[in-house]
Amino acid sequence: xxxxxxxxxxxxxxxxxxxxxxxxxxxxxxxxxxxxxxxxxxxxxxxxxxxxxxxxxxxxxxxxxxxxxxxxxxxxxxxxxxxxxxxxxxxxxxxxxxxxxxxxxxxxxxxxxxxxxxxxxxxxxxxxxxxxxxxxxxxxxxxxxxxxxxxxxxxxxxxxxxxxxxxxxxxxxxxxxxxxxxxxx
Ligand SMILES: CC(C)(COP(=O)(O)OP(=O)(O)OC[C@H]1O[C@@H](n2cnc3c(N)ncnc32)[C@H](O)[C@@H]1OP(=O)(O)O)[C@@H](O)C(=O)NCCC(=O)NCCS
Numbered sequence: 099x100x101x102x103x104x105x106x107x108x109x110x111x112x113x114x115x116x117x118x119x120x121x122x123x124x125x126x127x128x129x130x131x132x133x134x135x136x137x138x139x140x141x142x143x144x145x146x147x148x149x150x151x152x153x154x155x156x157x158x159x160x161x162x163x164x165x166x167x168x169x170x171x172x173x174x175x176x177x178x179x180x181x182x183x184x185x186x187x188x189x190x191x192x193x194x195x196x197x198x199x200x201x202x203x204x205x206x207x208x209x210x211x212x213x214x215x216x217x218x219x220x221x222x223x224x225x226x227x228x229x230x231x232x233x234x235x236x237x238x239x240x241x242x243x244x245x246x247x248x249x250x251x252x253x254x255x256x257x258x259x260x261x262x263x264x265x266x267x268x269x270x271x272x273x274x275x276x277x278x279x280x281x282x283x
Contacts, residue, residue, distance in 0.1 A: 112283045115204035116169055117161040117212065124162050125149050128174050131193045140230045141191060142252065157181045159212070163194065163205045172201050175209055177217070185220035187213045197232075204283035206240050211280070214271045223265035227252070237264050241274050 120128065125146055132143040144152075152158040159180050165172035173194035179187045189209060194202045213219040226233045228247060238244075242264035250258035274280050 113165045113172075113200050113204050114167070114169070115172070115201060115208055115283070116164045117175070117205070117208050118164060120149075120153055120160040120162050120174060122150065122153065124171065124174075127162075127171055131174065131195060136197075137193050140227055140233065141193065152176055152178075158190075159217075161209075163192075163201065165201050165204070172196065173205065175205060177209065177213060180217050185218055187217060187219040187222050189213075189222065189224040192233075200283060202233075202236055203240065206236065207280060207283045210240070210266070210271060214268055220268050221265055222267075222271070223263065225261040225263045228260040228262050234262065234264075240266075241270060241279065242266050243270070 128149055129143075129146060131137060132141060149160065152160045157178065157180055159177040161175050161177075162171050163173040163175060164170060173192065175192040176190040177187055178190045189206075192202065192205065192209070194205065210222060213222045223245070224237065224242070225248065226237060228234075243266065245263040245265055248261040248263060251261050252259045271280065
């Protein structure tokens with residue numbers, strides 16, 4: 099078999115991923131990722147002060163995604179509602195630096211584990227721009243259920259965009275875990 103074909107067929111090795119709390123000194127990195135033109139169409143970037151608040155407020159968890167052998171910064175994600183009496187946590191944002199290499203899936207698995215196991219979530223939810231096919235494919239294959247569409251709810255330069263709301267409940271996470279679908283990606 100020719101070498102390049104063998105490479106093409108080789109299964110992707112799942113990246114090692116870890117989450118650690120974001121520090122003030124990480125915020126230049128976070129803001130640079132948010133402002134990257136490849137990411138801007140899919141998110142509504144925050145001011146630095148909003149990230150600073152998210153680092154401090156107990157209801158938020160702001161994480162740097164670390165990946166690779168050296169566990170270098172590979173992205174960030176933010177959870178909201180960590181103190182919610184309703185135990186309904188939101189994945190507010192996830193941005194990965196080098197995309198399409200499995201880091202997003204691996205980080206989402208860790209985020210689910212943190213949300214359900216550590217933070218006691220009953221419901222873990224998110225909204226995603228309806229045109230964000232990559233992120234939607236990821237959430238779909240990670241077991242998130244579509245709840246509905248917030249039609250034309252985001253104002254952008256070209257008009258309005260819709261958001262798809264997706265969620266997973268604690269018993270659905272437990273079912274996936276029982277099926278070994280929640281192993282490290
Ligand atoms: C969305 C995002 C976090 C996903 O992380 P990632 O590391 O790129 O994703 P992965 O490599 O783990 O791929 C996850 C799945 O997305 C889908 N996917 C990957 N690349 C894709 C592409 N170019 N087009 C469509 N779907 C794609 C596939 O289903 C893939 O799973 P598979 O390769 O195992 O079949 C990342 O692409 C990102 O930061 N995008 C910009 C910001 C953003 O959209 N954030 C989410 C806002 S809700």
